[in-house]
């Protein structure tokens with residue numbers, strides 16, 4: 020079998036630079052295109068790309084994915100900012116191109132995916148939960164895609180366990196002091212020079228606190244997840260949301 024032909028969109032960015040390096044170094048993959056802002060998407064077709072790794076900006080990702088899916092190019096997406104409305108558009112394009120696969124990974128870090136899974140498992144046992152995510156100050160979106168996904172998973176697990184609202188006697192608060200409420204879970208976003216990507220999920224109950232915490236120290240740590248996504252997406256038509264679906268976590 021020949022090498023899988025891979026393109027990177029957003030190739031000059033922080034993540035894109037790492038992805039270009041990782042794809043180039045992988046023996047079973049061939050980097051056939053590296054696109055930056057302003058480059059023609061037609062270059063993907065001309066290069067014969069089979070998979071596009073999308074690492075751009077929430078404002079650009081939908082247009083790039085529509086182009087790819089309509090041409091049968093599979094997508095591995097790290098770009099954040101996903102809403103139900105955006106996902107519905109993507110599902111529509113995929114319905115018209117049923118052999119095409121798209122993986123959206125809020126986080127490619129294996130440890131971060133496990134953090135989300137562990138938080139989901141812990142959620143039903145605790146009265147209180149808050150999420151603190153901390154990132155570099157160049158990040159465009161807040162809260163992080165990882166924190167939003169974690170809060171959704173925790174919120175769903177709390178609902179399934181009939182956990183009511185969290186205790187909180189706050190009567191007056193400055194705007195933002197209690198974070199953003201995502202699915203009933205307060206999420207606090209820190210932006211600090213020197214950081215890469217970090218998250219703490221703090222659970223509390225009478226007399227005990229459980230903190231599940233994960234740190235990405237560099238962006239090369241995301242690359243095993245990106246490469247796994249590239250290899251698996253070509254055999255997984257439709258939308259896959261979350262790298263956990265490619266990790267066989269229940270085995």
Ligand SMILES: NC(=O)c1ccc[n+]([C@@H]2O[C@H](COP(=O)([O-])OP(=O)(O)OC[C@H]3O[C@@H](n4cnc5c(N)ncnc54)[C@H](O)[C@@H]3O)[C@@H](O)[C@H]2O)c1
Nearest residue numbers: 029031032033034055056075079097098099124125126127
């Ligand atoms: N899923 C994950 O594990 C993960 C990890 C890190 C970052 N991210 C996300 O990936 C995205 C990129 O992050 P980053 O830190 O690399 O950002 P960045 O700003 O360093 O890089 C983005 C690059 O995309 C380029 N770009 C913008 N619009 C484009 C377009 N239409 N076509 C081609 N290129 C375009 C920019 O010029 C820039 O070079 C963000 O949404 C971020 O949150 C996800």
Ligand SMILES: O=C(O)C1=N[C@H](C(=O)O)CCC1
Nearest residue numbers: 099125126158163164165216
């Ligand atoms: O650096 C970023 O930007 C990151 N974005 C993702 C998110 O929003 O969760 C993953 C972590 C790094």
